[in-house]
Amino acid sequence: MEIYALLAAAIVFGLGALGAGIGNGLIFSKTVEGISRQPELRGALQTTAFIGVGLVEALPIISLVLAFIFMAS
Amino acid sequence: MDELPALLKRVSRIAFFFLSMGCLGWVILPGYKPVFGGFLIGVIGGLAISWHLAWKLVRLGDAAAAGRKPRSGLGFLTRACIGLLAGVVSVRTLEFDLAATAAGLIVPSMATLLLGIIARRRLSDGHPTDERGEKH
Numbered sequence: 001m002e003i004y005a006l007l008a009a010a011i012v013f014g015l016g017a018l019g020a021g022i023g024n025g026l027i028f029s030k031t032v033e034g035i036s037r038q039p040e041l042r043g044a045l046q047t048t049a050f051i052g053v054g055l056v057e058a059l060p061i062i063s064l065v066l067a068f069i070f071m072a073s
Numbered sequence: 074m075d076e077l078p079a080l081l082k083r084v085s086r087i088a089f090f091f092l093s094m095g096c097l098g099w100v101i102l103p104g105y106k107p108v109f110g111g112f113l114i115g116v117i118g119g120l121a122i123s124w125h126l127a128w129k130l131v132r133l134g135d136a137a138a139a140g141r142k143p144r145s146g147l148g149f150l151t152r153a154c155i156g157l158l159a160g161v162v163s164v165r166t167l168e169f170d171l172a173a174t175a176a177g178l179i180v181p182s183m184a185t186l187l188l189g190i191i192a193r194r195r196l197s198d199g200h201p202t203d204e205r206g207e208k209h
Contacts, residue, residue, distance in 0.1 A: 024149065028147060031133070031134075031137075035137040036137050036138075039138040042134050042137075043076045043077060045134070046130050046131065047076040047192075048189075050126065050130055051186060053126060053147075054126060054181070054185040055186055057126070057152060058182040060149075061122065061152060061156035061157075062156070062178055064153050064160075065156055065157055065159070065160030065171070065174070065175060065178070066175070068160065069160065069171055
């Protein structure tokens with residue numbers, strides 16, 4: 001039973017972090033690119049990035065909490 | 074121009090509203106104390122995550138606008154640890170409900186999404202067409 005809990009924790013956080021890593025990388029690369037091209041649009045680009053990253057990161061943070069609870073159970 | 078502090082202020086206001094609702098539920102419904110307690114801790118953790126993300130974004134924007142390479146990362150590990158801390162304190166230390174904590178953690182994110190959608194809609198209502206006359 002313990003090995004299954006560890007496996008579940010690894011899968012839930014691994015897949016969550018994989019998706020968040022790809023999503024964060026895309027969002028921040030485009031944000032930095034946009035700010036470098038047009039610094040006067042910094043406020044709008046930061047706000048859009050904040051909305052996107054807030055959504056992308058909600059899932060892996062919850063999956064991390066779940067993973068540690070699986071491991072402890 | 075400076076929209077991020079205004080958005081963060083509105084997100085904080087919504088999170089504080091949910092915190093007050095959680096406190097009311099804690100007092101009015103004593104049988105559901107583990108649920109409301111976990112929700113309160115989750116909202117506090119989610120609010121800390123939002124503030125940290127906004128701080129990191131401002132630093133990244135400053136560095137990109139100045140043409141410098143950002144020295145530090147985006148701080149995902151810090152935010153993940155804040156979420157983990159909220160979960161462990163809620164479930165292990167205070168023995169609250171895990172699902173309520175997870176629900177509280179995503180409250181600021183959902184508030185950010187809703188406020189962003191509303192702001193975009195207002196912006197497109199104010200400027201229904203672009204310079205070529207096309208509707209967005």
